Amino acid sequence: MYRFRDQHRRVVYVGKAKNLRSRLNSYFANPRGLMPRTRAMVHTAASVEWTVVGSELEALQLEYTWIKEFNPRFNVMFRDDKSYPYLAVTLGEKYPRVQVMRGDRRKDTRYFGPFYPAKAIRETVDTLLRVFPVRTCSAGVFKRAERSGRPCLLGYIDKCSAPCVGRISPEDHRELANQFCDFMSGQANRFIRELEQKMSAAVAGLDYESAARIRDDIAALKRVFERNTVVLSEDTDADVFALAEDELEASIQVFHVRGGRIRGQRGWMVEKVEDMSTADLVEHLLQQVYGEGNSSNNRIPREVLVPEMPSNEEQMREWLRRLRGAAVDIRVPQRGDKATLLGTVAQNAADSLRLHKSRRAGDITTRSAALQELQEALELPMPLMRIECFDISHVQGTNVVASMVVVEDGLPRKSDYRRFSISGDAARDDTSSMYDVISRRFRNYLAERNPLDSLPGDDDGGSGPVEQEPKMPARQKFAYPPNLVVVDGGQPQVRAAARALEDLGIDDVFVIGLAKRLEEVWLPEGDFPVILPRASEGLFLLQRIRDEAHRFALAYHRQKRGKSMTVSVLDEVPGLGPAKRRALLKHFGSVRKLKAASVEELQEVPGVGPALAGTIRRQLAEGSGEGTDPAPAPAVNMMTGEILDS
CATH class of the missing domain: 3.30.420 (Nucleotidyltransferase; domain 5)
Structure with a gap:
């Protein structure tokens, strides 16, 4: 076990290791190669202390004890460290009391729960007091009522049996408390059946007022009983x-x-x-x-x-x-x-x-702070009004696509999203693809800014088409350049993007890369990354933009892959031309439904006779492992958190 202390002797980190020499050597390596958290901790620490223990179990216990004692800033900390609220019945008192309790357990007190939030317990108690009017007041309120001879409000509205003024004997009140505990232990059906029998007897005796009151009691018990859904067997804790x-x-x-x-x-x-x-x-x-x-032994479940x-x-x-x-x-x-x-x-x-x-993305103060922090960290001369992020998606070099997502004033501008199809030499590797995409995007920018100029590749836009976000109106937005280009990747991708801009003569757009593994920010001319604090709002904004670009590129890649699989499986059918392929897909809607169709159903498509239908049926049966529609994962906008239509 070891502890790092700062110059004021405060413990800043607690850890455990089997080989202390090896672990400490890892902290004192080249600072530029350390994780941001590790580097900050090492520069904060002024000394290190260690304690040798006999086993890993002892190390685990000592680590927990030290974390609780010293609250070190570089260990994982949970924001909500409250203990769980429990419903407690103090059976050790002369007049048992029902209350909400936290913290360590007390002797002769029965606990139920945990419940969360605490409001759920209070609602449960308020409902059950109608049937089991057990005392809920504090000791001070109880003694004051005893001296005055007048019960509290709950006693007047029949939600307390008022033992403080002698309305019920200690024995009967304890029996009421035991019934309350039995109900909370899962014996609700027994009490509901007993009340239903009493209600039937009251109805038979024409005592409709009592029957109505018992009916309301049954409804109250059922509300509490049904509030917690049965999900596992009754003996499961x-x-x-x-x-x-x-x-x-x-x-x-x-x-x-x-x-x-x-x-x-x-x-x-x-x-x-x-x-x-x-x-x-x-x-x-x-x-x-x-x-x-936070917990005593009885609060830890079996599983x-x-x-x-x-x-x-x-x-x-x-x-x-x-x-x-x-x-x-x-x-x-x-x-x-x-x-x-x-x-x-x-x-x-x-x-x-x-x-x-x-919520964090929607906070205007947080967005402004993130943009300001990024501008200062990257030493940029102008505010980051518009940021564009690019990502490449493919599977082993096939169906290579790219995405461009746009953020203005810290919010996504989905009408300006674009996606790119990449083919030929540009699809050779990620750096070539990134060079191609950046070149095509900014060739369009230059062409729209100077429509009379002729630039190489203007006719076909590069290695593949540029498509807009689906369901978005066509808008000419390439003429609006970003202040910052973010690419998903490290130094090679960043330098490829910077080279593309340089080849086009553009020198007023800044480029950075965000490497996913360590969340490092790379600049084109730097040999070492810029490290933003892990709790930085600027890093959080870059991460959201990168994740949204990845989501958008992946959705397009899946779409292209699905189309290519559909075409390939139908291409293998002899005698089936492009027109009939389109007719088949239009009629059945998907390859999966097409594979499930019988010969008679295939003949319902115009131009497909018995012979061709039989050929299609045999071909699809032989290639049953191909051509099925890929199961799309739900698309989630990583900037806003909303679930998108796939």
């Missing part, structure tokens, strides 16, 4: 974790399943102040959630379902076993209801991350 992450942030979601029902849900965002794998993130997540400061096994898997199991006092099963569900529930939790995490990004 589990916490289901999922996360959605990018290079800078992660969205965490957890569903609490108790007795087969979802008792609560919680979500929060994590800033990734250090570069770590999903397994490392899961390990830190479990440490934060189940550590002694913990995670998207990926944590680092130090066996040590984490042993650590949780010691905290709970019994075995804890940590696993990744592969099939069945638990895998389905994990998928639901993962979808919630992805939606939460998209919503977080869209």
